Amino acid sequence: MGWTNVLGVRISAVNLKSATGFIQKAIEDGRKEYVCVRDAHGVVRCQDDPELRSIHNRAFLVTPDGMPLVWALKRAGHLESDRVYGPDLMLSVFEAGTSRGIRHFLYGATAETLQQLQARLLARFPDAEIAGSYAPPFHKLSPQEEADIADRLNRSGADIIWVGLSSPKQELWMARMRDRLEASMLIGVGAAFDFHAGLKRQAPRFIQRSGFEWAFRLLCEPRRLWRRYALVVPTFISLTAFQRLGLRKFPIEEAVSGSGASGQM
Numbered sequence: 001m002g003w004t005n006v007l008g009v010r011i012s013a014v015n016l017k018s019a020t021g022f023i024q025k026a027i028e029d030g031r032k033e034y035v036c037v038r039d040a041h042g043v044v045r046c047q048d049d050p051e052l053r054s055i056h057n058r059a060f061l062v063t064p065d066g067m068p069l070v071w072a073l074k075r076a077g078h079l080e081s082d083r084v085y086g087p088d089l090m091l092s093v094f095e096a097g098t099s100r101g102i103r104h105f106l107y108g109a110t111a112e113t114l115q116q117l118q119a120r121l122l123a124r125f126p127d128a129e130i131a132g133s134y135a136p137p138f139h140k141l142s143p144q145e146e147a148d149i150a151d152r153l154n155r156s157g158a159d160i161i162w163v164g165l166s167s168p169k170q171e172l173w174m175a176r177m178r179d180r181l182e183a184s185m186l187i188g189v190g191a192a193f194d195f196h197a198g199l200k201r202q203a204p205r206f207i208q209r210s211g212f213e214w215a216f217r218l219l220c221e222p223r224r225l226w227r228r229y230a231l232v233v234p235t236f237i238s239l240t241a242f243q244r245l246g247l248r249k250f251p252i253e254e255a256v257s258g259s260g261a262s263g264q265m
Contacts, residue, residue: 003062004076007239008053008250009043011069012061013078016085019063020092026060027102027159027184033060034174034186037086040068040236042167047239050253052168055175057252060185063089068236075244086189087196090162091124093187097160098127105156105183106133108164109193116197131156136165150180160185164193 001022002013014022019035026033036042036059046053056062063084064070073081094104106114114133121128134152141149153161161183163170170188178186194200200220242248 002078004073004078005243005250005252006069006072007043007047007236007243008252009038009046010057010059010062010252011038011043011064011073013073013076013081014061014063014084015080015082016088016092018080019061019084019089020096022061023093023160023185023187024096024100024102030184031060032178032181032184034178035059035061035063035188036171036174037065037084037089037187037189038062038069039066041066041232043069044232044235044239045168047235049168052171054253055171058175068240072240087192089187090189090192090196093160094121094125094128097129098125101129102160103129103131103156103158105131105153105158105161106164106193107136107153107161108170109135109197111135113164113193113197113199116199117193120196120198131158146177146180150177154182158183160187162193163188164190166190 001018003010004013005011012019023035036056038056042056046056063086064073064081065083065085067083070081070083093102096102097104106117108114109117114135118130118133121130132152134149136149137145161181163174163186165173165188167188167190170190174186174188191200239248239250243250
């Protein structure tokens with residue numbers, strides 16, 4: 001499995017089919033890993049947060065959840081790479097897992113969102129095994145709360161824990177809890193919970209493929225997102241230009257595991 005260096009973050013050279021296959025194989029092999037679903041905003045955020053960057057570079061997969069990252073992979077020679085959008089990955093893994101008895105746990109959001117999400121997933125995949133769900137409190141978890149949550153998740157017997165928290169909260173949680181959880185895979189999918197529960201509208205597919213999904217989301221939630229995109233879009237464009245022109249280096253600082261073969265940009 002190849003990858004490319006995008007501003008010091010190791011982006012996996014995958015598409016929806018191959019990412020689903022790698023996750024299934026890891027479960028069959030009994031590995032304990034986590035998956036980050038990453039867009040340009042997350043890559044920019046990693047620039048000023050060495051811990052977050054390290055978390056990504058230790059992940060089993062960092063999927064390209066945004067067309068700018070797909071384009072970077074293709075420029076680096078990974079022509080089979082394509083967008084692995086969090087909501088699509090969730091549906092793909094659910095579908096592939098029904099015949100294999102994969103057990104899922106839904107962690108995040110609110111109790112009401114989880115109830116709607118579970119009902120919709122089971123309507124779409126009647127044979128899916130959902131081992132449980134839990135909406136964590138919004139405050140910072142105490143050590144005892146974390147221990148109780150780990151026990152709840154482990155008792156469920158889940159193979160995959162889907163983590164629907166905001167970023168970077170979900171990445172920090174997965175890295176912190178990974179060694180305490182028995183589930184094979186932790187997969188952070190953020191807003192996928194709201195989308196699949198029917199609470200938020202997804203961009204039309206042609207907008208998703210255009211690279212301008214950020215503009216659609218900005219129009220939907222201008223108050224919440226305008227500051228983010230006012231910073232992210234010009235920063236990502238300028239930094240990736242510096243990297244491509246060799247004007248600035250963005251080394252992968254961690255000794256990484258998970259996806260193996262190098263293919264740096």
